[in-house]
Amino acid sequence: MRRPLWSGLAAVAATLALAAATAAPAAAGSADPARHGPRTPSAAKVVAAMQPGWNLGNTFDAVGADETAWGNPRVTRALLDEVEDQGFRSIRLPVTLGQHEGPAPTYTIAPAVLDRIEEVVDWALDEDLTVLLDLHHDSWMWTNQMPSQHDAVLAQFTATWEQLAERFRDHPRTLLFESINEPQFAGAADDQAYALLDELNVRFHEVVRASGGRNADRVLVLPTLHTDSGQARLDALVATFDALDDPNLAATFHYYGYWPFSVNVAGGYRYDATAQADTAGAFARVSQTLGARGIPVILGEYGLLGFDRHTGTIEQGEKLRFFEHLGHEARTAGVTTMWWDNxxxxxxxxxxxxxxxxxAQIESSWKRRSGTASTDQVFVRPAAVTDQVVTLNLNGNTVKGLWVGSTKLKPGKDYTLAGSTLTLPAALLGRLLGDGTYGTRAEVEVRFSKGVPWRVEVVSADAPVLSDAAGTTDAFAIPTAFRGDRLATMEARYADGSNAGPHGWTSFKEFDVTFAPDTTAGTIVLRPAFFAEVTDGSPVTLTFHFWSGEQVTYTVLRSGTTVTGTAG
Known part of the structure; x- marks a missing residue:
């Protein structure tokens, strides 16, 4: 069993919480020395020991017949063993139970489902993994109807947690319960939604504590509305914590980044200053509102929303910078992180x-900062090789050197470094390009004093060339000679300059949802979702932005279901 990884701040928080719990009179849910022997670890210490965590997503939370309904294989003990071997100390086990429950008033959960969940919980505990069990997509399947079906929803929610609490009442405190995932309430304004979530969280607390056994002091995890880190959401949750006055509670929120960057829309294809400020702001609010009150915090899910389609929605270097920064902010705030993996x-x-x-980047972020850079790709024209400049983000590190494969480059000759400005001279790039064939010709690895190296691809490229095309709104692809370049984003405007296509508030369209490069086929595909919101008979000028900095325009015209495309 590995020793817990927790930051200095988390350790301090755990120590303070433990001291407070020892000094204070026993409250509902406190450890009872007469029953359990020595005082049990504080909630802060339990949560800190969970760092880092991993989500077993799209499995028991899948809406369907069983855990394979959303395409994942059945869970094996070997999987959980591997998760532990990879350095994780905890797993979050999302379960969706509404489709497995019988009718009112008992809402009996199918015994085979409960048995299987318990089996996996026990496997994880046997692998020395702490488990966070949460009620998941029930949040949008039925608990969201609470504004119009208050009594029925509360009855089902109560019955669900009564059964879970009874099944797991004697499991060790390394099993935690989370009341509900991403709570939401159809048609409810915020004030009403806050009140309804408070009612669910309080009922959850009452049910679990009343069930006895180890549930008397089990750490219970309560979410904000939508599991969001907005200040009003955090303040509402604090009010619930104050009212419950139970030292064995923790809070949870989710973070998927600044939305335009997270899905690659509205020109948010870089992890720029705006996106970085959003990340820093979320953790600052959580730290100041929850951490400062001694409330342990779990980042129950984190990632990028574009990953729901595929991880290529966000460019590799940009995503690496996001995860490195997020890890730093979480570690500084003393927040336990649980990576979403479906x-x-x-x-x-x-x-x-x-x-x-x-x-590797995420694993490194659990302990330390790594150096990154303004880009992980430099584009060089084979017929006009020039110096290339990369700005390093040292993040408190120093540069140990640059390598190409096993060859260490010579400072002052093969490259120059002035502060954080790295210059790759034309002489080096020319050698690396070789015959100039388009595509990645070499990788320059920047190694830092700590953390993982940063890899810079040297790419041979010329301006892409697009050709005329014809197709339909259901199948339209622009013949594209990428010539080594890579597509970053696309703008769409009508002749009068107004925005065309979905998300009409921005000219920049959503990557993969409305357009997608296919370098293997040599095309840029315009998806039906794009044409569904394009005015019939009005030409649309597309501007394709490539990572090299090249911009290429193209015109499409929809006429009914027919689409024609013209280059230039």
Missing amino acids: GQHLDRTALTWRDPELF
């Missing part, structure tokens, strides 16, 4: 990471 990260059959570089 099967797109850890291959649950091969038990290998689909993107080892991404995992």
